[in-house]
Amino acid sequence: MKNRILLVEDDISISELIRDYLEIDNFTVIQAYDGTSGLKLALNEFFNLILLDVMLPGINGFDICREIRKKSDIPLLLISARKEDIDKIRGLGLGADDYITKPFSPGELVARVKAHLRRYDRLTSENKQPRENQITVRNLILNIDSHRAYINNREVILTAKEFEMLHLFMRHPDRVFNKDEIFDRIWGEDTLGDTTTVTVHIRKIREKIEDNPSEPQYLETVWGMGYRLRII
Numbered sequence: 001m002k003n004r005i006l007l008v009e010d011d012i013s014i015s016e017l018i019r020d021y022l023e024i025d026n027f028t029v030i031q032a033y034d035g036t037s038g039l040k041l042a043l044n045e046f047f048n049l050i051l052l053d054v055m056l057p058g059i060n061g062f063d064i065c066r067e068i069r070k071k072s073d074i075p076l077l078l079i080s081a082r083k084e085d086i087d088k089i090r091g092l093g094l095g096a097d098d099y100i101t102k103p104f105s106p107g108e109l110v111a112r113v114k115a116h117l118r119r120y121d122r123l124t125s126e127n128k129q130p131r132e133n134q135i136t137v138r139n140l141i142l143n144i145d146s147h148r149a150y151i152n153n154r155e156v157i158l159t160a161k162e163f164e165m166l167h168l169f170m171r172h173p174d175r176v177f178n179k180d181e182i183f184d185r186i187w188g189e190d191t192l193g194d195t196t197t198v199t200v201h202i203r204k205i206r207e208k209i210e211d212n213p214s215e216p217q218y219l220e221t222v223w224g225m226g227y228r229l230r231i232i
Helices: 012-024 035-044 061-069 085-093 106-127 160-171 179-187 196-209
Strands: 004-008 028-032 049-053 076-080 098-101 134-137 140-143 148-151 154-156 219-222 226-229
Touching: 004 012, 004 035, 012 028, 012 106, 028 035, 035 061, 049 061, 049 106, 061 076, 061 085, 076 085, 076 106, 085 098, 085 196, 098 106, 134 160, 140 160, 148 196, 160 179, 160 196, 160 226, 179 196, 179 226, 196 219
Parallel strands: 004 028, 004 049, 049 076, 076 098
Antiparallel strands: 134 140, 140 148, 148 154, 219 226
16 A cells, blocks of 8 residues: 655645655655645644644644644655754754755655654554553653553653654663664665654753753763763
8 A cells, every 4th residue: 555645735746746756656646735734634634644844824833743743743844945953953843853954856855754654653553562561761651552651640741753762862771872873773774864853852841841951860961971861
């Protein structure tokens, strides 16, 4: 069965170009040209991956990303002509898996799509394997089967990537991971991107599990090396 991709892009010429390249690689592409119809499709139909322009008529890509992440953790790639770091950080913070700036090579875009699909398929397959139901480090509890996290008996809501990252740290407490290693383990070695997203996700997790995120007692920075989960 072909992978179904939702492409939300208001520039018709760019949309057609991306569609052609994806169809050559045997993807089924459903196109939308405004934010309202794109969000409706995303929430009511099945897709394996979503390509989403940031600047759209109706509803912008950031708001669409936020709504999708409330219901689904499928790969979502943002496309934008805006190159500022603040836009990239915002998109990744909302749960996007990648942020691709225009102009881009259609071939590179297809490569990124394939990489994210492989990583998601791998993760989905791993999640079906038997595993330990719960991990506890001090007052932090991670329930693997229910995909829930608790700090001091209070539930915290984590995105899929935040949960994966915290799971990594809790499986290896007190071990230092550098940003490159975290990126490879969570996003996959064959994913094209950079480690900016690691910093964003660390910050988001701290905001949810730390009493004072600026003075973390769980997920701490080891300067010049990376991050680790303190066990004492």
